[in-house]
Amino acid sequence: EVQLVESGGGLVQPGGSLRLSCAASGFTFSSYAMSWVRQAPGKGLEWVSDISGSGGSTHYADSVKGRFTISRDNSKNTLYLQMKSLRPEDTAVYYCAKDSYCSSSSCYDSWFDPWGQGTLVTVSS
Amino acid sequence: DIQMTQSPSSLSASVGDRVTITCRASQSISTYLNWYQQKPGKAPKLLIYVASSLQSGVPSRFSGSGSGTDFTLTISSLQPEDFATYYCQQSYSTPYTFGQGTMLEIK
Numbered sequence: 001e002v003q004l005v006e007s008g009g010g011l012v013q014p015g016g017s018l019r020l021s022c023a024a025s026g027f028t029f030s031s032y033a034m035s036w037v038r039q040a041p042g043k044g045l046e047w048v049s050d051i052s053g054s055g056g057s058t059h060y061a062d063s064v065k066g067r068f069t070i071s072r073d074n075s076k077n078t079l080y081l082q083m084k085s086l087r088p089e090d091t092a093v094y095y096c097a098k099d100s101y102c103s104s105s106s107c108y109d110s111w112f113d114p115w116g117q118g119t120l121v122t123v124s125s
Numbered sequence: 126d127i128q129m130t131q132s133p134s135s136l137s138a139s140v141g142d143r144v145t146i147t148c149r150a151s152q153s154i155s156t157y158l159n160w161y162q163q164k165p166g167k168a169p170k171l172l173i174y175v176a177s178s179l180q181s182g183v184p185s186r187f188s189g190s191g192s193g194t195d196f197t198l199t200i201s202s203l204q205p206e207d208f209a210t211y212y213c214q215q216s217y218s219t220p221y222t223f224g225q226g227t228m229l230e231i232k
Contacts, residue, residue, distance in 0.1 A: 044224075045161075114168075
């Protein structure tokens with residue numbers, strides 16, 4: 001069974017940093033791109049970032065570019081999201097999700113399945 | 126960025142009703158369109174991928190159609206467990222974007 005478990009959320013002051021982790025199991029982790037998606041309280045879904053299976057290609061939403069860094073450790077089957085210069089508007093539940101299958105040369109059609117249970121990040125003084 | 130617009134934003138319906146939710150992209154996205162269901166306090170769940178492919182384990186009363194800029198999600202006969210919020214999402218290009226959501230409520 002594919003399973004994704006996020007951790008690392010919590011309360012942080014504006015301007016602070018936090019690192020989220022997503023532990024994956026039940027599939028060949030290095031063969032799949034991974035994404036982070038967030039949801040502010042009472043709001044819709046916002047894609048944050050993705051990373052290819054090898055880790056060699058990353059993309060970011062404009063709202064987090066330059067502040068957040070996505071990475072992965074395929075030896076540990078773990079995805080990360082390093083968040084710096086946090087703002088109140090970054091307050092959200094952060095989900096990791098299994099994304100597209102990647103060959104050695106490219107990644108294919110993208111959809112998010114499954115998702116982890118989410119971890120809450122609260123940015124407040 | 127590609128903008129995704131869902132309609133309606135909310136919908137009241139009864140068990141057994143046929144329901145259609147629409148999603149429009151601000152530019153052509155071929156069939157790179159996915160649908161998710163989210164219940165309160167839970168993570169989203171994939172229903173439909175590449176516009177019309179039913180995800181394994183999802184009941185056949187769910188179906189998707191469309192290409193280019195206009196897409197639909199249809200539930201043929203609403204069941205009590207279908208009352209939730211539904212999101213479309215384009216995977217044509219990053220930044221991937223979601224519709225604002227359609228909340229499906231019990232009439």
